[in-house]
Structure formats: C-alpha cells, structure tokens
Amino acid sequence: MLPQVMATRYVTPLREGGSLPGIVEADDLGTYVMKFTGAGQGPKTLVAEVVCGQLARRLGLRVPDLVRMWLDPVIGKGEPDEEVQELLKASGGLNLGMDYLPGSIGFDPLAYAVSAAEAGRVVWFDALVNNVDRSWRNPNLLVWHGDLWLIDHGATLIWHHSWRSAEAAAAKPYDASDHALAPFHPDLDAAAAELAPQVTEKLLAECLADVPDAWLDGEPGFAGPDAVRAAYADVLAARARTLHERITLGPPTPDRPSQAPGWLTGKDGDAR
Template sequence: MTHSIPQLRSVNVTRYVTPLREGGSMPAIAEADDQFLYVLKFRGAGQGRKALIAELIGGEVARALGLKVPEIVFAHLDSAFGRIEGDEEIQDLLKASVGLNLGLHYLSGSISFDPLVTKVDAQLASQIVWLDSFLLNVDRTARNTNMLWWHKELWLIDHGAALYFHHSWNDWDKPQRSFPNIKDHVLLAQASELTNVDEAFRAILTSERIRAIVSLIPDEWLTDEPAFESIGQHREAYIKFLETRITNSDFFVKEAQYARESLI
C-alpha cells in the first residue's frame, strides 16, 4: 500500500511577537509571510537542530497515526531579523537561528490540557501512550502535559524531547530499549487498550511510511554529526531506529502495561 506523506510548507518569518518563556528552549510566537501565527522552535536554542528533528519526526508520526497535531512548517529566519530586538538574550537566540527553523501553527484560543478537568477515553489515551513509548518521549507528564484543548479536541504539541538517544547516539540500535519514564505519563492510568492500539498502529507505520517521514528532515540539520560519516548514514540511522522500534513494539507495550498495573 502506498502512503501519501504531505510535504511541509515553507514560510518566511516576518515578525517576532512574544517569547514563550515557559519552554526550556525559548520558543516564541511569530508571524510569517502567509499572515499566520506560529509557535517557532529555534535551531539556535539549547538542544539545537536535534530538538527540531525530534519535533518533526514526532509530530508527523503522530499525524500519520491519526492524532491531532498543529501543522508543522519550515520557517526561514533572515539574518537581519534580530537586529531590532531589544532583549539581548532573545537577540542572541535569533542570531544563532538564522536559516531554517521549525514552526507549529498557533492554536489561538486553546487551553492547556488539565487531566483533572478533561477526561480522555481509553482508546485515545492508549494511542498517545503508545506514541510516546514508541518515540521515547519523556515530556508528557502531569507537570507538563504538552497537550492542548482546542475546538473540543485534544491536540499534541512539543515533541522536541523525544528520541533523546540522538543526543549521544549511544546504543541507539538496541532492538529492545527500556523506557522507564513511561511510568510518569499523564494518561497511563487510562491506557487500557494498548494491545489493540499496537496492532492498528503497527499496520500504519510501515517502512515506506517511516522513510517518507524521515525524508522530510533537511540535509542541513543532519550535518556535523561525529557518529556518522555522511548525511545519508545519519538519516538512515533514524530510519533503522524507528523500524527496529516498531518491529519490537511488543516490548515497549508490555513495559507500559506493567507500569500501568503498578500505577492502578
């Protein structure tokens, strides 16, 4: 079966609106030349291009699985953009981020998901827990849910902390990588349908689909990685990790189920 993976649009950033200082990487709301607002993730922030890669892969995998994710775009930042910024810290960030960054469509009027206020059904909770187990996403906890309630639907944001192994590439190709952080997942208690979700999601995330998603990563984000001799090897490593992870999904599904049993 052939799966269509949409290409990401490219926009030019025209106006820095306001920083979102609750984010560790100092994202910001910015306006682009298409007149839309975006939450801008900067290549010059603390985790650099790796956070953008994780954001791109995580968001597009979630979208492929049918979960709600704001549109992701490539956002170009001109070298002159930060010159009128008065805040020196922000000015330095903008200067370090000239070139290709990542933006997520700003969901105006959305509110942060509160698990005490909004209940998530078992199917959706299981889908999100499966996704975060698959991607090794450490950042979907009660303290920081990284989910928004918008137009009566749950939207997933901020996957920049996923795929954390790529900050060192140590043992990245282990077929069964433990993910103990799943015990802290905000939706784990409701995730009673993991086995059924695993079967459905394995059928969606074919090798063809994984390759199509990883192919979206710009070459310039894959340069200067000492663990690999070429951009091609670097890209293939992401593909191999995701393919190996999906092949061994029973391991992380059981890990999540055991963590859930301990929790409830």
Template sequence: MSLPTVTATRYVLPLREGGSLPGVVEGNDLGTYVLKFHGAGQGPKALVAEIIVGELFRRLGLRVPDLKLMRLDPVIGKSEPDFEIQELLLRSAGLNLAVDFLPGSFGYDGSAGNPGDEGMARILWLDAYVANVDRSWRNTNMLVWHKNLWLIDHGAALYFHHSWMSAEKFAALPYDASDHVFSVAAPAVPALDEELAAAITPALLTQVIGLVPDEWIDDGDRERYFSHLTARLENRSAWLPGGAR
C-alpha cells in the same frame, strides 16, 4: 515531499514556559506560529525529533498542529531589546521550525478534551515507541482547542540521537509509563499493539524522516533514524506499556 517553507516577518513575543524559549512570530503567508529555533540549547536535533514524531503521530490519526519550515533573517533579531532573545534570534538565522499557533487553546488538565480510553492508550503506545519522556501531569504537552486534544512539543523524544546509542540498545530500552499523563490507560495498550505496529510501515518511516531538511540531518543519519525506529518496532515486548500481549 517536503514541509512548506515560509519567511518570518515579525517577532511578536517570547514563550517563557519552555527552556528553549520559543517565540510567537508572524510569517509572510499571514500566519501566526510558535517558532522553535535551531540555535536554542538543544540545537537542531530537537527540531528533528519534532518533525519525525509530530508527522508520524499525524499520519497515525492524532491531532498535531501544522508544521512548517521558517526562514529567519537576522535583521529581526537586531531590533529585539531583550539581550537573551536577541542572541537567540541571531544564532538562529536561517531555517527554523514553525508550529501553527492555536489561538485560545489551553493546556490539557483532564477537565476538557479527554480522548477516551482508546485515545489515551494510542497516545501512550506512541509515546513509548518514540521514547517520549515529556508527557507528565507536570507538563502534559497537550492543548485543548475547539474541544479537541492537540499534541505538541516532541523535542524530548528520540533521545537516542544525542549520544547515538546503538539501535539494539534503543530497541530494548524500557519505557516507564508510571509518570505518563495517561498511565491509567496502560492495561488497554496491548490490545492496540498489533494495529499500531502494522501501521508503521517502512514507507511511512521513510516519509516522515524525509521531511527533515538537509540543513539539520545527513543521509547517514536518516538511515540511523530508520534503523533505530525499525528495531524498536520489532522489539515491542521490551517496552510495551501494559506488558506484551
């Protein structure tokens, strides 16, 4: 199994809200996407995290915009008048990550799209599991679209891979839920712990890690992602929001 691959046909505009400067692009499948570039500051590892975390969350019942791989021809960058964007497009020739564009969506601010107590607790558990440090009220990284909540931007998760801290250290790494947008749901998290942990099987982890293209990861690193996530799953008392059950 692999993610679908499309080709970029037109660069539409930059999204300057994020530091990595993603852009809205059109693909040869007539779709519109938010393109995240392997040549951006955080490099391919941010895209690896996007795939592993986004596809894990999707398989556990949360809404995540469809992900595809997108090939970018450098000729598109040569016609871009903004020098910063042109440089980014030229550096990112080849394979990048395309996130389905949700037209008319807006950032979650608590006024619409509330997932309910159990939904908030599920998101908090999963963010704690993958060490996602980027889901605060300053930047919720959630969109409301057709009255439903959609989770986006998971490149800051799995940050152990930037220095490749040991699996044992990552497994024991506490999670500070106080800054999380759903911190109020922490008391409800322990009741969901066994259910969510049981759903994350070795086969599921292998599947989502396997979706990362070979251009961004080698077999040895696939094994390391698997061992780190498995170790953290087995040491939930160290990081479980709301305390161990």
C-alpha cells in the same frame, strides 16, 4: 517536503522549557510557534519535532502543522530582551514553525476526559519515540476545539544525542506510570494492534524525508544525511515491532524527581 515560509515579525517569547520558542508571524499571514536552531540543543531538537510530528500525523494523532521557517536575524534588532536578541542572531536561516492554535488551553485531566482507546494510542506513540516529557508534571497536550492535540516533541528520540546508544534504545522499556494519560486506563493492546503495522519502512522514509539535510549533515560517524535518516528508521522500526510488551503502567510516583534529562529541565547542560 514541508512548506517553507519567511518569518516577518517576532511577536513574543514563550518562556517554557529550555529552548525559548517564540510566537512569530510569517509571510503566508500565518502565526507560528517557532523553534530555533540557535537554542541550546541546536538542530537535534528540531529534527525530533519533525520526525515525531510527521509520524504522529500519519498515525492519526493530532499535531499542529509544521513548516520550515526562514529567519533573517535582522527582525531581532528591535527586541528589547538581550537573551532573545542573541537567540535570533544565532538562528539565521532555516528554523521550524508549528502552527499556533489560538484559543487552545492546556490539558487538565480533571476537566477533559480521554477514552481508553485514544489514551492508548498516545501512550503507545510516546513509547515508540521514547518521549520523556509528557508526564502529569508537564503534559504537553492542548485542547483545541474540543479535541486533544500533541505538542512539544523536542525531548524524544534521545538516543540521537549519543548514537552509540541507538542499538540499546531499540529494546529499551518505557515506564508510562507517570504519563499524563495513565489515569485514563490506556488500551495498549488495541493501540499496538492498530499502530504497529503502520510503522513501515515506507512510512518512516516519508517522515524522515521531511527533515532538512542541513539539520542532519555533518553528524559524526555518518556518510551523509541519508545515512542518518536510515539510522533513525532502524531504531523506530525495531521498537515498533514488540513495543507493547515493554510498556509498563503502575501507580504514579508524585515524589520522584522528573525523569526528563537535565538539558530539558535546565539543571544540566549535558544532553547525554
């Protein structure tokens, strides 16, 4: 289970993306990037963050530590921004915190070289979770203490916005042509040989156990949180087996509109 902390001070919003995360201090004296259950996509975005963050960590990729973060909406009373106030009021209770990496900088492919092996592992992982939001347009990568860190996985596992599509999602191809690390010639064969055997039933169960029941309970068509966890595991296990055969890498397409869903870009409120 993820450690739990209490939010003690809302510091500032991060006005990137559609979910309006914020920098928050907690009672363990840590500083976190907090994502809120009251944001547009609700708990599903937080579920994706937990599943992907814990899975990436177990596969040897660098992601900020995650915590369950309890929020008392009263801390938003002094916030002058009405949008932030409403978000905090709507997010009382359990939310998600990601360790804030002070001094980190956004990834720039012209300033930071990535080996083919590391690029291959990141691209393979993103294909596994069907990440539509790590392109050259928006890398969602940080460089911290000279290392590459993966952040912001809210736009993954997108089949969970419509479970009817889950079976098809297991065999869905992944076009990595616009991936932020595509220029570094990702070694996908080596990544598949290293990572696919690690995506076991046990590993997936461990990652999914870290998702709070409250964020899974009440999902239509499921008997309870454990049934939802099993559905996530089924899709991810099936994808991992032959994933490398369905990843394509072609030339980038600078003139093509972003493939991220409308709810992420702010152009459409429909998650499906």
